[in-house]
Amino acid sequence: MRKYPLIVILLLILVELFAFDIYFPDGKLLPINKEQLQQEKMVTFNTLRDKDGAQKEENWQGIALIPWLNSLTNIPWHNLKIESKDSYSLTFHRLELNENNAFIAMMQDGEELSEYNMRLIFTNYRENAWMRNIKCLRLLDYIPVPKPRQIFFWDQSFAKNGIDFSSGYVPIGNLMPKCFFQDSGDIVFVDEQFRKLCLNYPRELGSVFLHIDEKGNYTLAPDKSSHLKISSQTDLSQLIYVQCGQVAYIKENYVQEIRQMAKVLNWDWESDSLHLIKASKEEIKAGDKPKEINADCWLEF
Numbered sequence: 001m002r003k004y005p006l007i008v009i010l011l012l013i014l015v016e017l018f019a020f021d022i023y024f025p026d027g028k029l030l031p032i033n034k035e036q037l038q039q040e041k042m043v044t045f046n047t048l049r050d051k052d053g054a055q056k057e058e059n060w061q062g063i064a065l066i067p068w069l070n071s072l073t074n075i076p077w078h079n080l081k082i083e084s085k086d087s088y089s090l091t092f093h094r095l096e097l098n099e100n101n102a103f104i105a106m107m108q109d110g111e112e113l114s115e116y117n118m119r120l121i122f123t124n125y126r127e128n129a130w131m132r133n134i135k136c137l138r139l140l141d142y143i144p145v146p147k148p149r150q151i152f153f154w155d156q157s158f159a160k161n162g163i164d165f166s167s168g169y170v171p172i173g174n175l176m177p178k179c180f181f182q183d184s185g186d187i188v189f190v191d192e193q194f195r196k197l198c199l200n201y202p203r204e205l206g207s208v209f210l211h212i213d214e215k216g217n218y219t220l221a222p223d224k225s226s227h228l229k230i231s232s233q234t235d236l237s238q239l240i241y242v243q244c245g246q247v248a249y250i251k252e253n254y255v256q257e258i259r260q261m262a263k264v265l266n267w268d269w270e271s272d273s274l275h276l277i278k279a280s281k282e283e284i285k286a287g288d289k290p291k292e293i294n295a296d297c298w299l300e301f
Helices: 003-017 034-038 065-072 154-160 172-180 252-264
Strands: 018-023 029-033 043-051 054-064 079-084 089-093 102-108 119-122 134-140 150-153 169-171 185-191 196-201 208-212 218-222 239-244 247-250 273-277 281-285 298-300
Touching: 018 034, 029 034, 034 102, 054 065, 065 102, 150 154, 154 247, 169 172, 172 185, 172 196, 172 208, 172 247, 218 239, 239 252, 247 252
Parallel strands: 018 134, 150 247
Antiparallel strands: 018 029, 043 054, 054 102, 079 089, 079 134, 102 119, 150 298, 169 208, 185 196, 185 239, 208 218, 239 247, 273 281, 273 298
């Protein structure tokens, strides 16, 4: 009879030590327990939140989430999905998070938190974007979007659609109705190194501009109020392709790289040609640049 209480105690200890699981883009699973987390480097951070009708400042100790996650894998990931044991979930793009705004809180005001009360705190967001009773973290890979129905030529089509780059900056919100004919949606960007990113407007791109420099190169430029931090070394540099839904735009000098673009973006497309639509439809070989490009022509598959 004495064995049962002992078993119960052991189970409670195991539950207390278990923290959460991490799922990586390649499908691998890594269970994390509280003891492992306690061995990581701790940092101190403060939060200010409304509580009982007044603003309360709280002091926390915990782990900087993003450097820790990156130390566990060298596989690129696009989004972080967090799930709680009571079926609540949150998703963040990796560029919204950094070592200064995302933490696993282990202690509050000098007192150790239980496994249940350990929480993920995102200091750039309100308290409803925090989460405790964590079940798992999922590092999500880029999710391919279908190839577009139409690909327009970047510079001339932007001008025809009334996009004014005289200041050097255009809000992404201006591009949505004029160039993509949508109010919101996921936008895929590809740069000259064929690196890709998928970001949502308005969630992640609401305070981001498309910038053109004096050489005619396009880059993404977040406003100071934006949570996004985009590095030209590790994320995106000069843009050559942008797509939202069925509409895309490509820099003219990269039309010949359409096969590489299809490979990078995981398109279901194996044809050796596509169509150049002008006053009439004309077939061109994939890899060839059209002899004449203007604001009144585009590509179709």
